[in-house]
Amino acid sequence: MKLDNHIIPFQLGGNKVRGSIVRLGSAVSEIIKRHNYPNNIEGLLADTLTITACLGSRMKHEGIFTIQAKGTGEVHTLFSDITNNGFLRGYVGLNADFSNQESDLISLMGSGHITFMLDQGKYSKRYQGIVALEDKSISKSAELYFNNSEQLDTRFVVFNHYNSQSASKEKLFPSGLIMIQKMPTKVDMDEEQNSEVWENAISFLSTLKKEECLSVSLTSENILFRLFNEVGVTVYDEIVIQDKCRCSKEKIEFAIQNLNKDELNEISDDKGNIKVICEFCKIERSFNHSL
Numbered sequence: 001m002k003l004d005n006h007i008i009p010f011q012l013g014g015n016k017v018r019g020s021i022v023r024l025g026s027a028v029s030e031i032i033k034r035h036n037y038p039n040n041i042e043g044l045l046a047d048t049l050t051i052t053a054c055l056g057s058r059m060k061h062e063g064i065f066t067i068q069a070k071g072t073g074e075v076h077t078l079f080s081d082i083t084n085n086g087f088l089r090g091y092v093g094l095n096a097d098f099s100n101q102e103s104d105l106i107s108l109m110g111s112g113h114i115t116f117m118l119d120q121g122k123y124s125k126r127y128q129g130i131v132a133l134e135d136k137s138i139s140k141s142a143e144l145y146f147n148n149s150e151q152l153d154t155r156f157v158v159f160n161h162y163n164s165q166s167a168s169k170e171k172l173f174p175s176g177l178i179m180i181q182k183m184p185t186k187v188d189m190d191e192e193q194n195s196e197v198w199e200n201a202i203s204f205l206s207t208l209k210k211e212e213c214l215s216v217s218l219t220s221e222n223i224l225f226r227l228f229n230e231v232g233v234t235v236y237d238e239i240v241i242q243d244k245c246r247c248s249k250e251k252i253e254f255a256i257q258n259l260n261k262d263e264l265n266e267i268s269d270d271k272g273n274i275k276v277i278c279e280f281c282k283i284e285r286s287f288n289h290s291l
Contacts, residue, residue: 003173005241007057008220012180013197013231019180021220022054023213027088027243028174032162034282039162040103041075041092046160046175048080048138049090054179055116055142056082057239063120067142071109071133074100078109078138084120087244089280103163104136114141116149139177146181153182155202159210172214178205178227200231245281252276256287 003025011018028049032042048067056065062084069078075098080090100108112133119126129149135141139156146154160175182198185191204227212223224233256264256274268274274287 003216005243006220006238007053007241008224008238009057009236010224010228011234012201012228013193015183015234016194016197017180017182017201017231019178019201020054020057021176021178021224022050022057022241023173023176023220024050024053024241025173027053027241028160030243031088031090031280032174035091037092037094038098038101040101040108041094042162043103043160044075044078044105044108044138045080045090045092046162047158047177048078049088050158050160050175050177051138051142051156052080052082052090053086053088053241054177056084056088057086057241059084059118059120061120061123063118063123066117066119067114067138068117069105069109069112069114069133069138069141071112073108073110073112074098075108078114082241083246086239086241087246088241089243089245091279105138105141106133106136109133114138114145116142116145152184153198155180155205157205157208157213159213161210161214171216172211173216174214176213178208178213178223180205197231201228204228204230245278245283247278247281247283249285252285253287 005024005027007020007022009020028046031049032045052067059065064081064083066081074095075092077093082088102108114131114133116129129145131141131144135144139158142156143154146152156177156179158177161169161172180201185194208227221235224235272288275284277284
């Protein structure tokens, strides 16, 4: 079964709370399939890709949204980014002797930091927020980023099927999430009413189970109305996400042309051949440089 890849923005209670539901099929499964990671790392990357897609879908102009974590543990790098066109990619950097079977972020990455970066080129200044590696999940770190950097109360509920022992994975999307955010109170709004909608939304969201969020038998609209019908749900047009790397032969050739002789000697074989494998899509390209 070919599963689609989409994000549906929504609002609750007359825009007192906004949010997004994300459900990703091939965009996550194809990225992960290229890498031969252990199950716990597949789950970590799936969650990171899904959160990246969610947050990056808000770009109003041409640009790139990136989540990058650097740590001292056996997982030293966690990276994913998405363009305003919905082109998603990511990878995980592991130590050569990786053997860690834990699934929480701190056990895998140790101490370090996570950077959330939005670069929209000429349309706005590059924005960068940094949080310490202090939470056990990438979703809790993303909540901390919003709560501290943007002063927006935020909740994520994130699921993937990679850590599941279930034999029925074919009935589940590889990954999905729902994010909600409490909107700032405007002059003409009742703060008590705003808070009531927010607390109700959190309560309803806490009932969401993995099998429901990832079920291929339920549409995203079905899930939203089941959860939030009591507070009023407005849904918007879906945003399509694609598994698409931005590497190219031309970009690599340009990079090679800018290397000095010593650097070229270091990466070339004795016949001047240079083999380059993209960390994201694993496409292998060969070039020849006459030494």
